[in-house]
Amino acid sequence: xxxxxxxxxxxxxxHCHGCGPANRDGxxxxxxxxxxxxxxxxxxxPAYTGGVPDHAYGGLxxxxxxxxxxxSATAFAYRAAGGEVGDGGALPRFVSGTLTVVYRRPTPMGxxxxxxxxxAEAKGRKVTVxxxxxxxxxxxxxxxxxxxxxxxxx
Amino acid sequence: xxxxxxxxxxxxxxHCHGCGPANRDGxxxxxxxxxxxxxxxxxxxPAYTGGVPDHAYGGLxxxxxxxxxxxSATAFAYRAAGGEVGDGGALPRFVSGTLTVVYRRPTPMGxxxxxxxxxAEAKGRKVTVxxxxxxxxxxxxxxxxxxxxxxxxx
Numbered sequence: 608x609x610x611x612x613x614x615x616x617x618x619x620x621x622h623c624h625g626c627g628p629a630n631r632d633g634x635x636x637x638x639x640x641x642x643x644x645x646x647x648x649x650x651x652x653p654a655y656t657g658g659v660p661d662h663a664y665g666g667l668x669x670x671x672x673x674x675x676x677x678x679s680a681t682a683f684a685y686r687a688a689g690g691e692v693g694d695g696g697a698l699p700r701f702v703s704g705t706l707t708v709v710y711r712r713p714t715p716m717g718x719x720x721x722x723x724x725x726x727a728e729a730k731g732r733k734v735t736v737x738x739x740x741x742x743x744x745x746x747x748x749x750x751x752x753x754x755x756x757x758x759x760x761x
Numbered sequence: 762x763x764x765x766x767x768x769x770x771x772x773x774x775x776h777c778h779g780c781g782p783a784n785r786d787g788x789x790x791x792x793x794x795x796x797x798x799x800x801x802x803x804x805x806x807p808a809y810t811g812g813v814p815d816h817a818y819g820g821l822x823x824x825x826x827x828x829x830x831x832x833s834a835t836a837f838a839y840r841a842a843g844g845e846v847g848d849g850g851a852l853p854r855f856v857s858g859t860l861t862v863v864y865r866r867p868t869p870m871g872x873x874x875x876x877x878x879x880x881a882e883a884k885g886r887k888v889t890v891x892x893x894x895x896x897x898x899x900x901x902x903x904x905x906x907x908x909x910x911x912x913x914x915x
Contacts, residue, residue, distance in 0.1 A: 620812040625820045632808035654786035658774040658856065665857040666779045666827045670820025677819075702812065703819040708860045 610693030611637035612645070612678040620700045620757075625674035636671065638678035638724070640692050645679035645724040645736075647671060656716060663714040668748050671722050672708055672738045676752025677701045679724030680734035684756065687729055701734060701754035714740065714747040724752075732756035764847030765791035766799070766832040774854045774911070779828035790825065792832035792878070794846050799833035799878040799890075801825060810870060817868040822902050825876050826862055826892045830906025831855045833878030834888035838910065841883055855888060855908035868894065868901040878906075886910035 613626045613636065621629035626636040638647045655667045680701040682692050690696045714720065720742050727735040733755055740748040767780045767790065775783035780790040792801045809821045834855040836846050844850045868874065874896050881889040887909055894902040 616812070622810045622814045623812045624809045624818040627810075627812065630808065630810065654784065655778045656776045656781075656784065658770070658777045658781065658854065660776045664778040664824075665860070666820070666824025669823035669827055669860060669862070670818075673820045673823055700812065703862075703864045705864070706819070706823060706862045708823070708857075708862075710857045710859070 609639050611639060612682050612692050612698065613637055615692060615698045617697065617700060623674065625670050626678065636674050638675050638682070640682050643725065645675070645682050647675040647678070647722040648719055649722070650719045651716065653716070657713070661716055663716055663720070665708075665710060668710070668714055668740060669706065669708045671720065671740065672748070672750045672752065673703055673706055675722045675724055676706060676736050676738055676750075677703055677754050679726075679736045679738075680752065680754035683726040683729060683736070684734050700757045702757055704733065704753040704755040706750065706752050708748060708750040710748055712745070712747050715742050718742050727751065763793050765793055766836050766846050766852065767791055769846060769852045771851060771854060777828065779824050780832065790828050792829050792836070794836050797879065799829070799836050801829040801832070801876040802873055803876070804873045805870065807870070811867070815870055817870055817874070819862075819864060822864070822868055822894060823860065823862045825874065825894065826902070826904045826906065827857055827860055829876045829878055830860060830890050830892055830904075831857055831908050833880075833890045833892075834906065834908035837880040837883060837890070838888050854911045856911055858887065858907040858909040860904065860906050862902060862904040864902055866899070866901050869896050872896050881905065
Protein backbone atom coordinates (compact mmCIF):
# COMPACT_ATOMS: atom_id res chain seq x y z
CA UNK A 608 0.00 0.00 0.00
CA UNK A 609 1.54 3.27 -1.12
CA UNK A 610 1.42 6.16 1.26
CA UNK A 611 1.23 9.78 0.09
CA UNK A 612 3.68 12.15 1.77
CA UNK A 613 0.97 14.77 2.25
CA UNK A 614 -1.20 12.28 4.16
CA UNK A 615 1.47 12.19 6.87
CA UNK A 616 1.78 15.97 7.27
CA UNK A 617 1.01 17.18 10.80
CA UNK A 618 -2.67 18.20 10.97
CA UNK A 619 -1.90 21.85 11.66
CA UNK A 620 0.04 22.07 8.37
CA UNK A 621 -2.58 20.28 6.23
CA HIS A 622 -4.45 23.31 4.83
CA CYS A 623 -2.48 23.91 1.63
CA HIS A 624 -4.67 24.66 -1.40
CA GLY A 625 -2.41 22.56 -3.58
CA CYS A 626 -1.84 19.49 -1.44
CA GLY A 627 -3.41 19.79 2.01
CA PRO A 628 -5.71 16.87 2.84
CA ALA A 629 -7.71 19.26 5.06
CA ASN A 630 -8.39 21.81 2.28
CA ARG A 631 -11.73 20.67 0.84
CA ASP A 632 -11.64 23.29 -1.91
CA GLY A 633 -8.09 22.48 -2.98
CA UNK A 634 -6.53 20.00 -5.38
CA UNK A 635 -5.27 17.51 -2.74
CA UNK A 636 -2.18 16.66 -4.77
CA UNK A 637 -0.35 13.50 -3.66
CA UNK A 638 3.39 12.83 -3.88
CA UNK A 639 4.80 9.32 -3.54
CA UNK A 640 8.29 7.94 -2.98
CA UNK A 641 9.37 5.71 -5.88
CA UNK A 642 12.89 4.43 -5.31
CA UNK A 643 15.28 7.39 -5.32
CA UNK A 644 12.64 9.74 -6.71
CA UNK A 645 9.43 11.32 -5.48
CA UNK A 646 6.63 11.33 -8.05
CA UNK A 647 3.39 13.31 -8.43
CA UNK A 648 0.78 12.64 -11.10
CA UNK A 649 -1.95 15.16 -11.91
CA UNK A 650 -4.28 15.89 -14.80
CA UNK A 651 -5.29 19.57 -14.72
CA UNK A 652 -9.00 20.34 -14.78
CA PRO A 653 -10.22 21.95 -18.05
CA ALA A 654 -10.30 25.45 -16.51
CA TYR A 655 -6.51 25.51 -16.06
CA THR A 656 -5.58 26.57 -19.55
CA GLY A 657 -2.78 28.95 -20.41
CA GLY A 658 -3.02 31.80 -22.92
CA VAL A 659 -4.19 29.38 -25.60
CA PRO A 660 -6.80 26.70 -24.86
CA ASP A 661 -4.61 23.66 -25.62
CA HIS A 662 -1.75 24.62 -23.30
CA ALA A 663 -1.72 24.29 -19.51
CA TYR A 664 -1.48 27.35 -17.24
CA GLY A 665 2.06 28.26 -16.18
CA GLY A 666 0.87 29.19 -12.71
CA LEU A 667 -0.61 25.73 -12.20
CA UNK A 668 2.65 24.14 -13.35
CA UNK A 669 4.57 26.31 -10.88
CA UNK A 670 2.07 25.25 -8.19
CA UNK A 671 2.68 21.57 -8.92
CA UNK A 672 6.43 22.12 -8.57
CA UNK A 673 5.88 24.12 -5.39
CA UNK A 674 3.86 21.48 -3.55
CA UNK A 675 5.84 18.58 -4.92
CA UNK A 676 9.17 20.24 -4.17
CA UNK A 677 8.28 20.68 -0.51
CA UNK A 678 6.89 17.13 -0.28
CA SER A 679 10.01 15.71 -1.91
CA ALA A 680 12.22 17.61 0.52
CA THR A 681 10.23 16.11 3.38
CA ALA A 682 10.71 12.57 2.10
CA PHE A 683 14.43 13.02 1.42
CA ALA A 684 15.04 14.53 4.86
CA TYR A 685 13.01 11.82 6.58
CA ARG A 686 14.92 9.10 4.76
CA ALA A 687 18.25 10.73 5.66
CA ALA A 688 17.17 10.53 9.30
CA GLY A 689 16.52 6.79 8.95
CA GLY A 690 12.76 6.82 8.36
CA GLU A 691 10.57 5.95 5.42
CA VAL A 692 7.28 7.65 4.48
CA GLY A 693 4.39 5.50 5.75
CA ASP A 694 6.26 4.04 8.73
CA GLY A 695 3.96 5.92 11.10
CA GLY A 696 6.53 8.44 12.26
CA ALA A 697 5.91 12.20 12.25
CA LEU A 698 7.35 13.76 9.10
CA PRO A 699 9.27 17.02 9.17
CA ARG A 700 7.42 19.85 7.40
CA PHE A 701 9.22 21.91 4.80
CA VAL A 702 8.15 25.19 3.28
CA SER A 703 9.14 26.81 0.01
CA GLY A 704 12.29 28.90 0.18
CA THR A 705 13.16 29.56 -3.47
CA LEU A 706 11.35 28.05 -6.43
CA THR A 707 12.74 28.25 -9.96
CA VAL A 708 10.58 27.21 -12.90
CA VAL A 709 11.92 26.88 -16.46
CA TYR A 710 9.18 26.58 -19.10
CA ARG A 711 10.92 24.60 -21.85
CA ARG A 712 7.99 23.94 -24.17
CA PRO A 713 4.20 24.29 -23.97
CA THR A 714 2.58 21.72 -21.67
CA PRO A 715 -0.44 20.11 -23.35
CA MET A 716 -3.90 19.93 -21.76
CA GLY A 717 -5.88 16.71 -21.47
CA UNK A 718 -3.01 14.44 -20.45
CA UNK A 719 -1.64 13.30 -17.11
CA UNK A 720 1.37 15.32 -16.02
CA UNK A 721 4.17 13.54 -14.18
CA UNK A 722 6.44 15.52 -11.85
CA UNK A 723 9.64 13.91 -10.58
CA UNK A 724 11.70 15.20 -7.67
CA UNK A 725 15.32 14.19 -7.14
CA UNK A 726 17.54 15.11 -4.22
CA ALA A 727 20.19 17.65 -5.22
CA GLU A 728 21.53 18.56 -1.78
CA ALA A 729 20.59 18.30 1.89
CA LYS A 730 22.36 20.70 4.22
CA GLY A 731 21.08 21.34 7.72
CA ARG A 732 17.45 22.43 7.51
CA LYS A 733 17.79 23.29 3.79
CA VAL A 734 16.99 20.63 1.18
CA THR A 735 17.38 21.30 -2.55
CA VAL A 736 15.27 19.27 -4.97
CA UNK A 737 15.62 19.11 -8.75
CA UNK A 738 12.23 18.94 -10.47
CA UNK A 739 11.07 17.79 -13.88
CA UNK A 740 7.53 17.86 -15.31
CA UNK A 741 6.66 15.65 -18.29
CA UNK A 742 3.62 15.12 -20.49
CA UNK A 743 3.41 12.12 -22.81
CA UNK A 744 7.04 11.32 -21.98
CA UNK A 745 8.33 14.75 -23.05
CA UNK A 746 9.91 17.08 -20.53
CA UNK A 747 7.99 20.39 -20.64
CA UNK A 748 9.15 22.12 -17.46
CA UNK A 749 12.19 21.79 -15.23
CA UNK A 750 12.90 23.53 -11.98
CA UNK A 751 14.41 23.54 -8.57
CA UNK A 752 13.06 23.99 -5.06
CA UNK A 753 15.16 25.09 -2.12
CA UNK A 754 12.95 24.04 0.78
CA UNK A 755 13.40 24.98 4.43
CA UNK A 756 12.39 22.83 7.38
CA UNK A 757 9.98 24.47 9.81
CA UNK A 758 11.49 24.26 13.31
CA UNK A 759 9.68 21.62 15.39
CA UNK A 760 8.76 24.20 18.04
CA UNK A 761 6.88 26.35 15.49
CA UNK B 762 -9.72 55.61 -17.42
CA UNK B 763 -7.12 52.97 -16.64
CA UNK B 764 -6.71 50.12 -19.08
CA UNK B 765 -5.64 46.63 -17.97
CA UNK B 766 -2.86 45.05 -20.02
CA UNK B 767 -4.72 41.74 -20.19
CA UNK B 768 -7.77 43.44 -21.71
CA UNK B 769 -5.63 44.24 -24.77
CA UNK B 770 -4.29 40.72 -25.29
CA UNK B 771 -5.15 39.27 -28.70
CA UNK B 772 -8.36 37.21 -28.38
CA UNK B 773 -6.66 33.92 -29.25
CA UNK B 774 -4.29 34.35 -26.27
CA UNK B 775 -6.99 35.34 -23.75
CA HIS B 776 -7.68 31.93 -22.15
CA CYS B 777 -5.20 32.00 -19.27
CA HIS B 778 -6.63 30.71 -15.99
CA GLY B 779 -4.80 33.42 -14.11
CA CYS B 780 -5.47 36.48 -16.22
CA GLY B 781 -7.34 35.65 -19.43
CA PRO B 782 -10.50 37.75 -19.88
CA ALA B 783 -11.97 34.82 -21.85
CA ASN B 784 -11.49 32.25 -19.05
CA ARG B 785 -14.78 32.39 -17.15
CA ASP B 786 -13.54 29.96 -14.48
CA GLY B 787 -10.27 31.81 -13.90
CA UNK B 788 -9.20 34.69 -11.71
CA UNK B 789 -9.11 37.39 -14.42
CA UNK B 790 -6.16 39.16 -12.83
CA UNK B 791 -5.52 42.69 -14.11
CA UNK B 792 -2.15 44.43 -14.39
CA UNK B 793 -1.90 48.21 -14.86
CA UNK B 794 0.91 50.53 -15.87
CA UNK B 795 1.69 53.04 -13.08
CA UNK B 796 4.56 55.28 -14.13
CA UNK B 797 7.70 53.16 -14.50
CA UNK B 798 6.07 50.16 -12.81
CA UNK B 799 3.34 47.70 -13.63
CA UNK B 800 1.05 46.90 -10.69
CA UNK B 801 -1.36 44.07 -9.90
CA UNK B 802 -3.66 43.99 -6.88
CA UNK B 803 -5.38 40.80 -5.76
CA UNK B 804 -6.98 39.48 -2.59
CA UNK B 805 -6.86 35.67 -2.61
CA UNK B 806 -10.14 33.84 -2.03
CA PRO B 807 -10.37 32.02 1.34
CA ALA B 808 -9.64 28.61 -0.25
CA TYR B 809 -6.10 29.66 -1.23
CA THR B 810 -4.41 28.99 2.09
CA GLY B 811 -0.94 27.56 2.48
CA GLY B 812 0.02 24.82 4.94
CA VAL B 813 -1.43 26.84 7.81
CA PRO B 814 -4.79 28.62 7.50
CA ASP B 815 -3.50 32.17 8.02
CA HIS B 816 -0.85 32.06 5.30
CA ALA B 817 -1.43 32.30 1.54
CA TYR B 818 -0.62 29.40 -0.79
CA GLY B 819 2.85 29.55 -2.36
CA GLY B 820 1.51 28.23 -5.65
CA LEU B 821 -0.96 31.10 -5.88
CA UNK B 822 1.81 33.61 -5.15
CA UNK B 823 3.91 32.04 -7.92
CA UNK B 824 0.87 32.26 -10.20
CA UNK B 825 0.45 35.99 -9.50
CA UNK B 826 4.12 36.54 -10.37
CA UNK B 827 3.75 34.40 -13.48
CA UNK B 828 0.80 36.31 -14.97
CA UNK B 829 2.01 39.69 -13.83
CA UNK B 830 5.54 39.06 -15.06
CA UNK B 831 4.32 38.29 -18.57
CA UNK B 832 1.93 41.26 -18.53
CA SER B 833 4.69 43.58 -17.32
CA ALA B 834 7.00 42.36 -20.08
CA THR B 835 4.28 43.15 -22.61
CA ALA B 836 3.88 46.70 -21.32
CA PHE B 837 7.62 47.39 -21.18
CA ALA B 838 8.16 46.04 -24.70
CA TYR B 839 5.20 47.99 -26.06
CA ARG B 840 6.45 51.19 -24.47
CA ALA B 841 9.96 50.59 -25.85
CA ALA B 842 8.36 50.40 -29.31
CA GLY B 843 6.69 53.78 -28.78
CA GLY B 844 3.24 52.65 -27.68
CA GLU B 845 1.32 52.90 -24.44
CA VAL B 846 -1.17 50.36 -23.10
CA GLY B 847 -4.69 51.51 -23.91
CA ASP B 848 -3.77 53.40 -27.09
CA GLY B 849 -5.72 50.88 -29.16
CA GLY B 850 -2.70 49.18 -30.71
CA ALA B 851 -2.19 45.41 -30.68
CA LEU B 852 0.07 44.42 -27.81
CA PRO B 853 2.84 41.88 -28.22
CA ARG B 854 2.17 38.67 -26.26
CA PHE B 855 4.84 37.29 -23.98
CA VAL B 856 5.00 33.86 -22.40
CA SER B 857 6.87 32.67 -19.33
CA GLY B 858 10.44 31.61 -19.98
CA THR B 859 11.97 31.32 -16.51
CA LEU B 860 10.22 32.28 -13.28
CA THR B 861 12.08 32.58 -9.99
CA VAL B 862 10.14 33.00 -6.74
CA VAL B 863 11.80 33.78 -3.40
CA TYR B 864 9.49 33.32 -0.41
CA ARG B 865 10.93 35.78 2.12
CA ARG B 866 8.29 35.60 4.82
CA PRO B 867 4.78 34.13 5.15
CA THR B 868 2.17 36.06 3.15
CA PRO B 869 -0.93 36.75 5.26
CA MET B 870 -4.47 35.87 4.19
CA GLY B 871 -7.33 38.36 4.24
CA UNK B 872 -5.43 41.35 2.87
CA UNK B 873 -4.92 42.77 -0.60
CA UNK B 874 -1.63 41.71 -2.15
CA UNK B 875 0.24 44.20 -4.32
CA UNK B 876 2.63 42.93 -6.98
CA UNK B 877 5.01 45.38 -8.66
CA UNK B 878 6.94 44.68 -11.84
CA UNK B 879 9.99 46.70 -12.85
CA UNK B 880 11.96 46.43 -16.06
CA ALA B 881 15.34 44.79 -15.49
CA GLU B 882 16.41 44.24 -19.11
CA ALA B 883 14.95 44.14 -22.61
CA LYS B 884 17.00 42.31 -25.21
CA GLY B 885 15.50 41.22 -28.51
CA ARG B 886 12.40 39.15 -27.82
CA LYS B 887 13.50 38.51 -24.20
CA VAL B 888 12.32 40.86 -21.44
CA THR B 889 13.40 40.41 -17.82
CA VAL B 890 11.13 41.80 -15.09
CA UNK B 891 11.93 42.12 -11.39
CA UNK B 892 8.92 41.33 -9.22
CA UNK B 893 7.97 42.16 -5.65
CA UNK B 894 4.84 41.09 -3.75
CA UNK B 895 3.78 43.00 -0.64
CA UNK B 896 1.05 42.67 1.97
CA UNK B 897 0.29 45.51 4.36
CA UNK B 898 3.38 47.32 3.06
CA UNK B 899 5.75 44.44 3.87
CA UNK B 900 7.58 42.63 1.10
CA UNK B 901 6.75 38.92 1.41
CA UNK B 902 7.92 37.52 -1.95
CA UNK B 903 10.39 38.69 -4.55
CA UNK B 904 11.12 37.16 -7.91
CA UNK B 905 12.08 37.53 -11.51
CA UNK B 906 10.45 36.63 -14.79
CA UNK B 907 12.35 36.14 -18.02
CA UNK B 908 9.55 36.43 -20.57
CA UNK B 909 9.74 35.58 -24.25
CA UNK B 910 7.75 37.27 -27.00
CA UNK B 911 5.61 34.96 -29.11
CA UNK B 912 6.49 35.52 -32.78
CA UNK B 913 3.72 37.47 -34.53
CA UNK B 914 3.27 34.65 -37.07
CA UNK B 915 2.47 32.11 -34.33
